[in-house]
Amino acid sequence: MQDNFAYLLPFIMLTFGVVFLFLQRIGHASARYWGIGYLSAAFGFATPLVLGGLPFEIQAILSNLLFFSAFFLYGHALLTHFQRPLYTKVRLSVVLVAVALVSFHVVVTPDLKRELVIGDLVCALLLAFPVWLVRKRPIALADRLMVAIASFVVLETLVRIVMLLVMTPNGSMIELSEFFQSDYAFYMQLAASIFGFLLALSVLASQISVTVDRHLHAAEHDPLTDVLNRRGFDRRVPDFRTDTPDGSIIACDIDHFKHINDVYGHAAGDIVLIGLAELLRRNAPEDAPVARFGGEEFVVFVPGQTAAEAGQLASRMRVGLSSLDWRNRGVGSQITASFGVSAVARGDHSVHDAIKRADDSLYSAKRGGRDQVVLEGIRLPAEGPSLRVITKA
Numbered sequence: 511m512q513d514n515f516a517y518l519l520p521f522i523m524l525t526f527g528v529v530f531l532f533l534q535r536i537g538h539a540s541a542r543y544w545g546i547g548y549l550s551a552a553f554g555f556a557t558p559l560v561l562g563g564l565p566f567e568i569q570a571i572l573s574n575l576l577f578f579s580a581f582f583l584y585g586h587a588l589l590t591h592f593q594r595p596l597y598t599k600v601r602l603s604v605v606l607v608a609v610a611l612v613s614f615h616v617v618v619t620p621d622l623k624r625e626l627v628i629g630d631l632v633c634a635l636l637l638a639f640p641v642w643l644v645r646k647r648p649i650a651l652a653d654r655l656m657v658a659i660a661s662f663v664v665l666e667t668l669v670r671i672v673m674l675l676v677m678t679p680n681g682s683m684i685e686l687s688e689f690f691q692s693d694y695a696f697y698m699q700l701a702a703s704i705f706g707f708l709l710a711l712s713v714l715a716s717q718i719s720v721t722v723d724r725h726l727h728a729a730e731h732d733p734l735t736d737v738l739n740r741r742g743f744d745r746r747v748p749d750f751r752t753d754t755p756d757g758s759i760i761a762c763d764i765d766h767f768k769h770i771n772d773v774y775g776h777a778a779g780d781i782v783l784i785g786l787a788e789l790l791r792r793n794a795p796e797d798a799p800v801a802r803f804g805g806e807e808f809v810v811f812v813p814g815q816t817a818a819e820a821g822q823l824a825s826r827m828r829v830g831l832s833s834l835d836w837r838n839r840g841v842g843s844q845i846t847a848s849f850g851v852s853a854v855a856r857g858d859h860s861v862h863d864a865i866k867r868a869d870d871s872l873y874s875a876k877r878g879g880r881d882q883v884v885l886e887g888i889r890l891p892a893e894g895p896s897l898r899v900i901t902k903a
Contacts, residue, residue: 527547551580577633601639652719756815759852848875850868
């Protein structure tokens with residue numbers, strides 16, 4: 511059984527190391543460290559098999575160095591994944607001190623028991639510190655699972671130390687031949703197989719979750735402004751099949767946008783689009799989806815607000831845009847936009863019915879001189895030249 515583990519462990523670690531390095535090629539920064547870490551662990555377990563002809567002292571020092579490197583890289587991967595400080599120099603210092611201590615107990619005063627205790631304790635420390643730093647960061651289920659299993663790896667490593675101390679009373683020495691035939695060695699290989707496999711699966715799930723989230727974000731967001739596109743907007747507005755939701759639509763369109771592109775260039779036009787998207791997102795309520803519907807037109811669904819309330823919000827957006835100074839961004843003229851507002855009506859079959867009415871009001875604002883807000887369907891007192899009200903026929 512122990513001979514089987516001797517071949518199984520390196521194979522497991524090598525397989526996952528290659529998989530993680532492949533994931534790194536498609537944009538996962540932390541996967542690089544997971545991959546190299548698992549490869550280091552694979553070579554650490556394979557040292558007696560691959561370098562069996564070398565003196566035991568060299569094998570022992572090299573395998574410990576590889577295990578320290580593996581746990582250092584696991585911690586580095588966690589910190590990178592959750593964008594936490596890396597503390598690289600401090601953690602590398604721990605590795606260097608650990609290698610020196612292990613080498614001392616291998617070469618100068620050979621003591622396998624102390625070598626094993628130091629090795630396990632340092633591996634636990636190298637992973638425990640990053641786990642502690644990222645403990646409050648996981649949000650996604652896969653990330654929480656990954657951190658939980660990394661914590662169990664730390665705990666299992668500490669349990670191994672206790673087992674070794676209990677199984678070898680004070681003053682007793684461990685012979686190398688006895689160690690490889692001991693229950694402790696069997697447990698160590700079994701636990702390394704199980705927890706190494708579980709940790710790798712949780713990391714893989716986390717990486718896949720990130721990939722899916724990225725593709726979903728790309729599919730539902732406008733690549734220039736990072737607000738929602740039509741598809742993303744439709745997925746976030748309420749479902750009209752059960753009941754008509756309360757809320758209003760704000761539609762806006764940049765005035766004379768073609769002139770901006772012609773005079774200042776398309777790069778400047780993109781800057782204006784990004785600036786308007788940021789302004790809409792900043793002024794809209796937190797639960798209000800903001801979308802770019804193509805070209806220079808944007809749509810906001812404001813849940814729970816009447817057309818009058820949404821009209822006041824649109825008016826603040828209009829004033830905020832017209833007061834911006836674009837000269838430091840390469841645009842020398844004032845940028846304005848026209849707004850149309852419509853409330854969701856009980857007869858609407860989808861949010862697009864309200865969007866159609868808001869668009870009609872928007873075009874009315876364009877025809878009426880631009881840089882104004884037009885409300886449809888509600889009789890309200892006009893609030894100056896920037897706000898007009900259209901009543902239904």
